[in-house]
Structure formats: C-alpha cells, structure tokens
Amino acid sequence: MGLTKTEKFTEDQNTIALIAKAFAHPARVAILQHLFKINSCICGDLVEEIGLAQPTISQHLKELKNIGLIKGTIEGTSVCYCIDKDKWAEMKSIISQFLDQDLNDGNTCC
Amino acid sequence: MGLTKTEKFTEDQNTIALIAKAFAHPARVAILQHLFKINSCICGDLVEEIGLAQPTISQHLKELKNIGLIKGTIEGTSVCYCIDKDKWAEMKSIISQFLDQDLNDGNTCC
DNA sequence: ATTCTATATTGCAATATTACGATGAATGAA
DNA sequence: TTCATTCATCGTAATATTGCAATATAGAAT
Numbered sequence: 001m002g003l004t005k006t007e008k009f010t011e012d013q014n015t016i017a018l019i020a021k022a023f024a025h026p027a028r029v030a031i032l033q034h035l036f037k038i039n040s041c042i043c044g045d046l047v048e049e050i051g052l053a054q055p056t057i058s059q060h061l062k063e064l065k066n067i068g069l070i071k072g073t074i075e076g077t078s079v080c081y082c083i084d085k086d087k088w089a090e091m092k093s094i095i096s097q098f099l100d101q102d103l104n105d106g107n108t109c110c
Numbered sequence: 111m112g113l114t115k116t117e118k119f120t121e122d123q124n125t126i127a128l129i130a131k132a133f134a135h136p137a138r139v140a141i142l143q144h145l146f147k148i149n150s151c152i153c154g155d156l157v158e159e160i161g162l163a164q165p166t167i168s169q170h171l172k173e174l175k176n177i178g179l180i181k182g183t184i185e186g187t188s189v190c191y192c193i194d195k196d197k198w199a200e201m202k203s204i205i206s207q208f209l210d211q212d213l214n215d216g217n218t219c220c
Numbered sequence: 221a222t223t224c225t226a227t228a229t230t231g232c233a234a235t236a237t238t239a240c241g242a243t244g245a246a247t248g249a250a
Numbered sequence: 251t252t253c254a255t256t257c258a259t260c261g262t263a264a265t266a267t268t269g270c271a272a273t274a275t276a277g278a279a280t
Contacts, residue, residue, distance in 0.1 A: 001239045002265030008161040009136035016139045023130035025268080026119035029208070033123070036211040044226060051118045056269050058228055077226050077277050085212060092209045098139070099202045101146040102195060111269045112235030135238080154256065163240050168258060170238090187247050187256050 016098050019091050022067050027052060027060050035070065035083050044078045126208050129201050132177050137162060137170050145180065145193050154188045 006014055023029055030050050035042060046061075047054050061081060064070045068087040072079045116124055133139060140160050145152060156171075157164045171191060174180045178197040182189045 001263070002237050002267090004135060004137075004238070004266095005162065006136065009140055013136040013139040013143070017134055017136040020130045020133035020139075023208075024127055024134045025114060026116065026123040026127040027114075027268090029123045029126045029130075030119055033208075033211065052115065052268095053270050054227075055229080055271080059268080062228085074227095074277090077224095079227060083212065088212055092212075095205070095209060098133075098143075099205060101143065102193065102198055111233070112237090112267050114236095114268070137238090162238095164257075165241080165259080166239050172258085184246090184257095187254095189257060 012094075015094060018067060019095060022064060022069060025060065027057070028064055031057075031060060031064065032069070032083070035081065042081050046081075122204075125204060128177060129205060132174060132179060135170065137167070138174055141167075141170060141174065142179070142193070145191065152191050156191075 004017075009017075023032075027050055031046060034046065034049055046057050050057060052060075061070065061072070065072060068084055069091065070081050071084045072081045074080070114127075119127075133142075137160055141156060144156065144159055156167050160167060162170075171180070171182070175182060178194055179201065180191050181194045182191045184190070
C-alpha cells in the first residue's frame with residue numbers, strides 16, 4: 001500500500017520516523033554536511049557540489065525545509081540556506097534519546 | 111525514478127542514509143523500542159504489541175535484520191529476536207558523529 | 221523593456237515502500 | 251499421522267519517493 005498507518009503508533013515513534021526519513025537519502029545527508037562544513041549559508045553551489053539536477057536538489061531542500069532542519073532566506077536573486085541550529089538541537093535530542101536506550105545491560109538471551 | 115543515485119555520494123553518506131532508512135518507519139521504531147524495553151528476546155508478541163498484520167511485521171523484522179540491527183534465532187516453534195548490541199553501538203557511533211557536526215559555532219549568517 | 225541568472229514548480233516515468241491475504245515450511249502436541 | 255502454532259514468503263494493490271526535462275517566477279543587469 002505504501003501508506004504508513006500513523007495512527008497505530010505513538011507520537012514519539014512517528015516523530016523519530018519523520019526525522020529519520022529526512023536523513024534517509026544520501027543527497028540530503030550531503031546537503032546537511034555541506035551546510036555544516038562551510039558553516040554558513042549556501043547560495044547555489046549545491047547543484048555543483050552534489051551531482052544531481054537542479055530540480056532534484058530543490059526538491060530535497062524543500063523536504064529539509066518542511067521538517068524545519070534548514071531555513072532559507074532570499075538574498076537578492078539567490079536563496080540562502082542554512083541549518084536551523086535550534087531545530088537541529090531539538091532533533092538531536094530526540095534521536096539521541098532513542099539511540100541511548102541500550103544503557104541498561106540486563107538479561108540478554110541471544 | 112525512485113532510484114537513488116548511490117554512486118554520486120560518499121560511502122559515509124550512503125551508510126548514514128541506510129541506517130536512517132531503518133528508522134524511517136514508526137513500526138520499526140516501535141519494534142526496536144519494544145526489544146529494548148523487555149531487554150530480552152521476543153518470541154511472537156510483536157504482532158499484538160504493534161497493530162499490524164503478521165506478514166507486515168515479518169517484513170519490517172527482515173529489514174532490521176538485513177542491516178544487522180537485530181538478530182533472530184529459532185527457538186522451537188517460534189523465533190527469538192533481539193538487538194545486536196555490537197551493531198547497535200557501531201550504528202550509534204556513526205549517527206552520533208553525523209548529529210554532532212554542529213559543535214563549532216562559527217559564522218552563521220542566517 | 222529585455223535578457224540573464226538563480227531557484228521553484230509542474231508533470232511525468234521509473235522504482236521503492238507499505239500493507240495484507242493466501243500460502244508454505246517447520247516444529248511441537250495430540 | 252494429523253492438527254495447531256509460529257513465522258516466512260509470494261503475489262498484489264495502493265501509495266510514496268526519486269529524478270529530470272520543461273517551464274515558471276523573480277530579481278539584477280544591461
């Protein structure tokens with residue numbers, strides 16, 4: 001069906017899945033890494049940096065913008081994208097909490 | 111196209127995307143959380159725990175097994191699934207490294 | 221006004237994902 | 251053996267994702 005049954009899961013589980021989805025494509029990972037590397041805005045060099053067509057990059061940027069990880073401000077002709085540090089921290093906290101579940105080392109049977 | 115152009119990205123970026131994909135569905139998040147909560151094997155209670163059909167759960171388990179996050183051993187009639195703690199730690203390290211990129215707080219322009 | 225440059229949007233084709241009914245395989249119990 | 255239980259696999263339908271050509275939009279430069 002391709003239709004996730006969101007209502008069957010907790011809000012937490014759906015949130016984690018949504019964040020993970022944003023990272024679930026190497027192009028989006030590359031975009032975020034590049035944004036961190038230059039530690040500033042990018043105004044258009046992404047298409048050359050990553051080897052995909054301009055509409056494809058634009059689409060990935062849109063998805064990252066939708067979940068709030070990046071924000072774009074219009075800068076003359078071009079658009080200036082950068083990480084939303086607050087949202088990034090918030091997201092990092094949620095994911096870290098999920099990843100750190102294994103602290104208790106009780107009875108494992110396998 | 112729906113076909114990710116893997117060859118355009120670094121191994122690191124592809125790895126991160128693959129791991130994220132495993133977390134990109136609430137059912138798989140729920141499965142992993144349940145596995146941690148009972149801190150032991152599960153032998154079948156997942157279908158009731160999560161409200162999806164048995165083939166669907168089986169498929170999600172397969173994906174988690176494919177990337178190595180869980181392992182299953184046959185235990186009589188049922189199958190015993192649990193987290194692969196080594197792989198989990200390895201994965202956690204990769205993701206944490208990605209999430210911790212923002213440590214430097216240099217010139218932001220937005 | 222026209223042209224150039226940068227980005228967004230639309231439309232579409234190819235592939236992937238999700239979900240489940242039906243069925244199969246394997247084990248244990250009667 | 252026969253039956254019930256547990257899980258995997260197959261087949262299929264519905265939806266989502268990815269990628270790009272074509273086009274639209276908007277500001278800058280001439």
